Amino acid sequence: MTRNIEPLDIIIIGGGPTGLACAIEAQRAGFSYLTLEKGCVVNSLYNYPTQLVFFTTPELLEIGDLPFVCEREKPVRIEALKYYRRVVDTYQLRVNQYEKVTRVSGSANGDGGFLIESESTLTGEKRSYHARKIIVAIGYFDYANKLGVPGEELSKVSHYYKDAHPFYDREVAIIGGANSAAIAALDLELRGAGNLLGGEQHGQINAIGFDMYVRMLDETVRELKGEEILPEIHSALNLGLDIRIPTSYISDENQRLRAYRQIANANTAEDREKVERQLEDRYGPVPEEIKNLLAYSALKTASERIGIEGIDRRGSVLTIKFHKETRVDAQKLMTLVSSTYGAQFTPAGVLKVPMNGAQTAAEVLGFLRERLLDPLST
Numbered sequence: 001m002t003r004n005i006e007p008l009d010i011i012i013i014g015g016g017p018t019g020l021a022c023a024i025e026a027q028r029a030g031f032s033y034l035t036l037e038k039g040c041v042v043n044s045l046y047n048y049p050t051q052l053v054f055f056t057t058p059e060l061l062e063i064g065d066l067p068f069v070c071e072r073e074k075p076v077r078i079e080a081l082k083y084y085r086r087v088v089d090t091y092q093l094r095v096n097q098y099e100k101v102t103r104v105s106g107s108a109n110g111d112g113g114f115l116i117e118s119e120s121t122l123t124g125e126k127r128s129y130h131a132r133k134i135i136v137a138i139g140y141f142d143y144a145n146k147l148g149v150p151g152e153e154l155s156k157v158s159h160y161y162k163d164a165h166p167f168y169d170r171e172v173a174i175i176g177g178a179n180s181a182a183i184a185a186l187d188l189e190l191r192g193a194g195n196l197l198g199g200e201q202h203g204q205i206n207a208i209g210f211d212m213y214v215r216m217l218d219e220t221v222r223e224l225k226g227e228e229i230l231p232e233i234h235s236a237l238n239l240g241l242d243i244r245i246p247t248s249y250i251s252d253e254n255q256r257l258r259a260y261r262q263i264a265n266a267n268t269a270e271d272r273e274k275v276e277r278q279l280e281d282r283y284g285p286v287p288e289e290i291k292n293l294l295a296y297s298a299l300k301t302a303s304e305r306i307g308i309e310g311i312d313r314r315g316s317v318l319t320i321k322f323h324k325e326t327r328v329d330a331q332k333l334m335t336l337v338s339s340t341y342g343a344q345f346t347p348a349g350v351l352k353v354p355m356n357g358a359q360t361a362a363e364v365l366g367f368l369r370e371r372l373l374d375p376l377s378t
Contacts, residue, residue: 007130008032011116013101014137015041020084021063022135023093034129035093036118038100042084044139045077050163051187052077059262065282066090069254073261098122104134147175164188233323235303236310239368241361243292250283263290263297272298288362295365302373313355313364320351320372328376336375 010026012019015037026033040046054061058068058075066087070079088095098121107113107130116129144159146152161184172188174181250256259279266272272294280286303311307326312319322328326349333351337343342354355367 007113007132008034009131010034010133010135011036011114011129011131012135012137013104013116014139015039015095015097016044016137016139017042017061017063017084018139019135019137020087020093020095022137023095024064024087024091027091027093033094035095036099036101036116037095037097038121040097041088041095042081044142045080045084047142047160047162048077049161049183049187050077052183054080057261057265059258060265063087064091067255067258099127161187233304233307233309233325235300235308237296237300237303239296239311239313239364241292241296241364243289243296243361245293246287246289249287249290259290260293263293266294266297267301269298292361292365295362295369299365299368299373302369302377306373306376311368316355316357318353318355318368318372320353322349322351324349332376336372340371 009031010022010033012022012026012033012035015035019035019037020042023033023035037043054075054077057073058070061075061080061083062068064087066083068075068079068083070076075083087093096118099118100121101116101118103115103117105115105117107115111132113130113132114134116131116134118127118129119125120127146159151157161180164187167188174184174188245256245259247256250259262275262278263272266275276286276290276294279290306328307323308328309321309323311321333345337345337351340353341356344352346352353372355364357363
């Protein structure tokens with residue numbers, strides 16, 4: 001028996017973070033909507049490895065302006081599940097769990113809408129819906145990247161990794177080299193699996209540490225792809241500037257720390273614009289101090305990209321120390337020195353540049369960008 005439900009403005013297919021975010025926006029706009037999810041809420045996250053630690057920071061997982069507070073810098077799977085349950089409860093979202101969409105077709109009455117047919121994965125009950133619009137937010141984790149090779153469908157082959165226990169004291173071959181493979185390798189190594197990746201690698205992760213292991217794995221994959229492997233450089237910018245977030249703008253200390261972290265993790269102009277929009281949406285017009293922090297973040301990213309170890313400001317003089325593997329073009333550097341009054345460059349790789357009266361935070365940061373980093377980066 002098929003049940004017909006009243007017409008809706010929007011049907012959202014998929015109850016993951018994106019689907020929930022769409023539901024929040026539909027609700028805010030006053031649309032009638034329903035979210036259909038073939039499993040539980042955020043089913044893909046539920047099926048992540050049990051001990052998963054996300055590579056991203058919590059603010060990048062937030063939806064609906066609801067803060068995601070976690071115990072450590074990076075959230076774990078169970079914290080993410082708890083957070084998204086809280087999202088559904090806070091906004092009282094309409095989510096039908098365990099209801100799989102089986103077919104989507106154009107509406108027969110010619111109104112330009114859609115007919116959505118579904119089936120309960122628990123009872124087998126069939127339903128149909130009419131909606132003016134549909135949003136498909138099914139993600140990709142539920143769909144394995146199969147290789148199309150013989151033996152792939154054998155019972156001993158799994159396209160998903162959930163937990164290390166079934167592989168205790170067994171030999172395991174992990175096919176792949178991205179984040180999921182690194183997480184699975186680490187988890188198996190720590191919990192006593194046999195030989196990993198076809199070689200005797202017991203103890204290697206513990207010996208070098210997880211962050212180093214993941215970085216080396218990523219570099220190996222990029223090298224095999226023929227991509228350039230750049231040295232890791234962390235620039236120190238000691239400019240003597242007061243560019244703290246005002247307590248009058250963000251009064252809560254935890255929220256200020258989160259804002260600092262968002263700005264520090266913004267590595268591209270697009271990322272910084274997104275952070276600025278998010279702060280403005282949540283706290284109001286962005287003050288000059290925030291704009292200076294974003295400019296500082298941009299300068300640090302640019303310095304690391306071109307290979308600057310440190311920039312020190314002493315009075316009205318900037319001292320720039322270049323890394324031995326700097327990627328600065330020598331001709332551009334000499335052009336900058338010859339065209340800047342009072343500039344000096346030493347054989348030790350140190351550049352001294354007078355700032356010509358720049359005093360305020362905005363002036364110093366603007367001088368660095370316009371007179372130093374922009375000419376050396378372009």
